[in-house]
Amino acid sequence: xxxxxxxxxxxxxxxxxxxxxxxxxxxxxxxxxxxxxxxxxxxxxxxxxxxxxxxxxxxxxxxxxxxxxxxxxxxxxxxxxxxxxxxxxxxxxxxxxxxxxxxxxxxxxxxxxxxxxxxxxxxxxxxxxxxxxxxxxxxxxxxxxxxxxxxxxxxxxxxxxxxxxxxxxxxxxxxxxxxxxxxxxxxxxxxxxxxxxxxxxxxxxxxxxxxxxxxxxxxxxxxxxxxxxxxxxxxxxxxxxxxxxxxxxxxx
Ligand SMILES: Nc1ncnc2c1ncn2[C@@H]1O[C@H](COP(=O)(O)OP(=O)(O)OP(=O)(O)O)[C@@H](O)[C@H]1O
Ligand SMILES: [Mg+2]
Numbered sequence: 197x198x199x200x201x202x203x204x205x206x207x208x209x210x211x212x213x214x215x216x217x218x219x220x221x222x223x224x225x226x227x228x229x230x231x232x233x234x235x236x237x238x239x240x241x242x243x244x245x246x247x248x249x250x251x252x253x254x255x256x257x258x259x260x261x262x263x264x265x266x267x268x269x270x271x272x273x274x275x276x277x278x279x280x281x282x283x284x285x286x287x288x289x290x291x292x293x294x295x296x297x298x299x300x301x302x303x304x305x306x307x308x309x310x311x312x313x314x315x316x317x318x319x320x321x322x323x324x325x326x327x328x329x330x331x332x333x334x335x336x337x338x339x340x341x342x343x344x345x346x347x348x349x350x351x352x353x354x355x356x357x358x359x360x361x362x363x364x365x366x367x368x369x370x371x372x373x374x375x376x377x378x379x380x381x382x383x384x385x386x387x388x389x390x391x392x393x394x395x396x397x398x399x400x401x402x403x404x405x406x407x408x409x410x411x412x413x414x415x416x417x418x419x420x421x422x423x424x425x426x427x428x429x430x431x432x433x434x435x436x437x438x439x440x441x442x443x444x445x446x447x448x
């Protein structure tokens with residue numbers, strides 16, 4: 197038993213600006229994201245990545261400009277954060293069922309929860325408690341909770357940022373597989389340029405509230421790190437992020 201493809205939905209931003217009081221966080225943002233695309237979003241801390249993500253899934257509203265995303269009208273947008281934010285007193289299955297919303301319980305909810313847990317590789321773990329899971333497994337439960345309602349738009353705000361390097365690589369493969377199976381549009385913020393290139397159809401770099409690079413990643417999947425093509429794309433992003441500062445580049 198596993199989940200059926202849900203498909204994705206498009207997102208369009210035209211001259212979008214977001215300010216908090218006099219603090220202009222984003223401006224002049226023009227983006228056309230086709231249905232089903234995997235978009236990686238990178239940029240230095242505080243540049244406006246999370247703000248952009250929140251706008252695109254309707255958690256906040258634009259100050260000016262036009263944001264058009266059918267998923268928002270259909271209430272089919274969800275988000276995964278860096279921390280899994282599970283209910284410690286609820287089983288894995290019940291944590292996932294939370295994603296179905298109020299009043300959704302019983303057999304139908306159990307079947308949907310079991311299907312999506314299978315999809316994220318947690319078949320048979322329905323009855324465990326969050327405290328019995330590893331960090332990677334907890335984040336898979338959070339992913340299942342976000343996906344159980346079959347969203348067409350999924351935002352991920354540094355979803356793998358709290359995991360160790362090896363778990364992170366496993367989770368990247370898992371995320372790619374789930375996205376390929378279900379077909380939702382994915383918007384993923386990450387600090388890891390390699391991760392952005394590994395997973396994105398496209399990498400968007402934000403700097404001082406603007407899109408300063410919009411790079412298409414046209415490499416076959418699953419992608420092999422360390423190839424010259426992969427390294428060249430990473431290099432283009434790092435150049436734009438850090439210019440020629442060798443110490444800053446070394447840190448990545
Ligand atoms: N609700 C808010 N009210 C006021 N200012 C905000 C709010 N949310 C974000 N900001 C401001 O917007 C700017 C961008 O914040 P944002 O969280 O989008 O950055 P980020 O790129 O996600 O950073 P990080 O990589 O550290 O997560 C910051 O100056 C922040 O203080
Ligand atoms: Mg952020």
